[in-house]
Amino acid sequence: MNPLDLIREQRRNAILQGLAVRPRKRCIMNLDKIRSIGIVTHGLSDDDISAIEQFSHHMTARGTMVRKIDLPMNADNMIDKYGLPKSDFTVFFTSYQYDLLINATPTDDLFGLYVTLSTSSSLRVVHHDTTLPLSRTAEEAHDLILRGDGPWDLTHLLTQLITFLSQIRK
Numbered sequence: 001m002n003p004l005d006l007i008r009e010q011r012r013n014a015i016l017q018g019l020a021v022r023p024r025k026r027c028i029m030n031l032d033k034i035r036s037i038g039i040v041t042h043g044l045s046d047d048d049i050s051a052i053e054q055f056s057h058h059m060t061a062r063g064t065m066v067r068k069i070d071l072p073m074n075a076d077n078m079i080d081k082y083g084l085p086k087s088d089f090t091v092f093f094t095s096y097q098y099d100l101l102i103n104a105t106p107t108d109d110l111f112g113l114y115v116t117l118s119t120s121s122s123l124r125v126v127h128h129d130t131t132l133p134l135s136r137t138a139e140e141a142h143d144l145i146l147r148g149d150g151p152w153d154l155t156h157l158l159t160q161l162i163t164f165l166s167q168i169r170k
Contacts, residue, residue: 019117031165038098069093
């Protein structure tokens with residue numbers, strides 16, 4: 001790795017660590033109490049896009065506001081020199097407080113991790129493939145990590161999440 005790439009990686013890690021240690025209020029609540037959901041995506045397949053749309057439609061019908069942010073493939077103009085998304089691209093999404101934030105990117109995806117850490121939310125959820133390592137930053141960034149062996153299926157993840165949150169009682 002050349003020295004410039006090493007400096008960029010160190011700076012990127014410092015930014016992510018700084019975001020990860022910010023204090024925030026965490027709260028898990030029943031699905032009926034959730035009024036806002038944020039979904040972070042990157043490079044989804046057509047089936048995954050369909051699953052997100054169905055989930056969004058279902059939650060909107062329940063009276064829950066759903067916002068999505070997606071980093072399209074080949075979006076070099078939306079990424080800064082450290083490999084992080086530019087603030088003018090993320091500001092609309094990250095300026096809102098969500099009851100639930102779903103990181104629908106692979107666990108250590110830089111875009112998903114940065115947006116998750118930059119967004120104010122009560123509960124942050126991600127899926128982790130247990131056959132792959134999980135970074136400390138990714139572990140600190142999320143409150144609920146749904147673990148599974150092998151690649152994840154977004155439809156299954158969203159179904160599990162709805163089932164889990166429906167069972168929460170306070």
